Ligand SMILES: Cc1cc2nc3c(=O)[nH]c(=O)nc-3n(C[C@H](O)[C@H](O)[C@H](O)COP(=O)(O)OP(=O)(O)OC[C@H]3O[C@@H](n4cnc5c(N)ncnc54)[C@H](O)[C@@H]3O)c2cc1C
Ligand code: SF4
């Protein structure tokens with residue numbers, strides 16, 4: 001059981017939640033995630049820990065509404081309890097000062113990228129952040145990113161905000177402009193795939209944080225498995241961060257779609273029940 | 277050993293046992309045939325979660341108990357990993373003292389209702405029964421009787437809460453709530469310790485909950501046992517991963533003096549053959565967890581599961597049987613076992629294989645998968661299998677499967693469950709740098725006390741043995757509890 005202490009909307013589809021979770025707060029490092037489950041009938045989903053306050057015994061999650069469980073999470077108010085929260089899970093991000101780091105995030109990847117951007121900046125790096133989305137309304141966390149980045153570049157497919165073009169166009173621009181020592185990419189698998197291909201051209205070490213389907217999050221089921229450099233890895237215990245140039249994104253993309261029909265149907269059904 | 281034999285003799289010499297023995301001639305006892313377990317109709321049960329075995333009616337249990345001749349040298353006990361006083365509990369049933377039978381079981385077995393259902397009796401007590409060994413007849417149905425007595429007690433609503441010593445306020449931690457952890461916690465509480473069980477998942481029970489399906493082991497039964505343990509003062513902390521949520525050092529700072537690690541063999545193995553990561557291919561752990569722990573087959577629950585039409589399960593153990601029968605219950609038209617040896621070598625309980633056959637499971641023994649293929653969406657649609665033959669025995673004593681060259685052919689499948697074994701859960705060994713582990717990743721312990729290379733850390737169950745059995749895990753838990761008790765008491769004396 002974890003009580004919600006604070007709830008703040010960053011936009012219609014992004015909410016910040018502060019939860020009571022003293023043990024997790026004590027053990028957590030940047031890059032770690034938790035698995036949450038809401039109520040007896042809920043599913044288990046992974047969420048990155050955006051921040052933690054050991055003294056207050058709290059952790060912060062930044063959640064984007066994408067399906068049934070995140071939608072249920074949006075409905076909870078301050079004072080409500082989340083029945084199950086377990087963590088911290090995964091390997092912590094390896095953060096050090098390397099010089100200039102290019103962070104490219106899109107879609108569901110932007111929220112989990114926030115603590116990494118913050119950590120990299122604190123470690124003394126020059127951080128250039130690219131936020132990419134289809135259209136203006138889908139750009140999230142711009143203010144928070146600005147706070148921790150030297151520069152934030154916005155890219156939209158339709159040109160409704162920032163510059164028009166894909167995330168890779170923004171990345172190429174920066175790489176051609178200045179020396180980039182490292183890149184981080186988090187987002188839809190297809191975006192990470194092309195981001196990785198871009199940095200590979202320039203031989204820039206790149207880390208991708210993978211958001212595969214998970215069940216237990218402890219290495220027990222293999223639902224989260226991906227192919228990295230020809231070897232099967234479990235994202236929940238070996239990751240979530242891997243060398244982006246080694247990840248088989250096509251396989252990951254396909255695996256992410258395994259329950260697409262069920263997920264869409266369930267979300268549809270859920271929306272009907274809340275609208276009534 | 278000496279005193280155990282003495283003890284058994286004394287128990288056997290009691291008047292009530294003498295009376296019972298005299299009450300019926302051995303000839304008459306041995307001429308009876310074994311009662312059979314009533315079962316749900318295969319064509320009904322393979323579409324439902326209902327438990328397959330219904331349980332013996334009281335009069336049949338008594339009839340079966342009468343078959344037992346109360347041997348002077350009860351060889352059945354030698355086959356029981358925890359040494360249950362088998363003739364005593366059976367004779368209590370014959371005397372219609374069902375509550376007494378349950379008490380006898382609980383002297384040595386913490387979860388008889390579970391063991392009566394899932395123990396491989398045909399390889400343990402029943403294999404060593406006088407009927408099997410000397411008379412070459414079907415053994416006394418020891419497992420069915422164990423289940424009967426335990427169920428009777430539960431249904432009577434008078435389940436006794438075991439007596440515990442006065443609380444000594446010494447904190448001990450049990451890591452993992454599978455059968456090993458539960459057995460250790462139960463005994464530690466009896467000794468008077470302040471016991472906390474830490475469990476990584478959101479439910480208590482380990483494999484009993486997430487692995488073994490409802491149709492074989494109803495959850496309600498495990499929950500009843502856990503409720504009793506709560507009444508004994510045992511605390512349960514779910515969603516708590518020792519080594520992640522808190523370190524051993526954190527727990528020591530919180531006052532825990534000793535630890536029992538029963539973290540199981542939770543890591544699924546894959547075969548590393550081409551195409552194994554296609555959609556529709558799961559580890560049995562994932563498949564069973566979705567259905568059992570997350571209730572994915574119920575549309576009211578949020579977790580999804582793929583219910584295939586043509587499901588292949590790779591393997592021949594209990595986990596494979598549970599998976600293949602689960603697939604049938606989720607609506608598969610063809611639900612098949614693909615096993616590389618023959619039925620004689622199958623590690624699954626005989627009863628499960630029998631039940632699976634009755635339920636229409638297809639058995640492709642002496643076959644092994646080589647490669648998987650997928651449709652344009654990445655969903656598995658075919659697999660290439662190869663025929664095998666049996667060669668010379670390997671280190672496990674089972675005959676080694678040898679591929680037959682040129683025998684490959686294709687099978688259409690839309691779901692595959694890989695059930696070829698598990699490896700020890702690496703979480704705890706990773707969290708304790710000085711812990712001695714084997715090359716396989718199992719924790720090294722002293723057999724008599726289950727103490728590890730770190731004095732305050734004890735371990736048992738699958739994390740020590742690799743994938744084993746419920747009863748061995750429970751036995752380890754109890755041995756370890758005794759070892760911990762001794763360790764703590766000696767430490768107190770030394771100070
Ligand atoms: C599908 C299936 C069917 C089976 N059928 C049979 C059968 O019919 N008969 C039989 O005798 N045996 C059977 N077995 C084997 C039997 O279940 C196991 O041998 C037994 O459960 C092992 O018990 P355990 O207590 O060692 O571990 P488990 O039951 O695996 O429990 C370990 C628990 O520890 C938790 N854990 C792990 N690490 C941590 C940590 N760091 N912190 C907190 N918690 C942690 C896990 O989440 C888990 O709940 C079956 C196994 C499976 C998978
Ligand atoms: S060996 Fe068989 S007949 Fe003899 S005491 Fe044991 S169960 Fe009864």
Ligand code: FES
Nearest residue numbers: 217219221222236
């Ligand atoms: S989520 Fe189950 S092994 Fe990673």
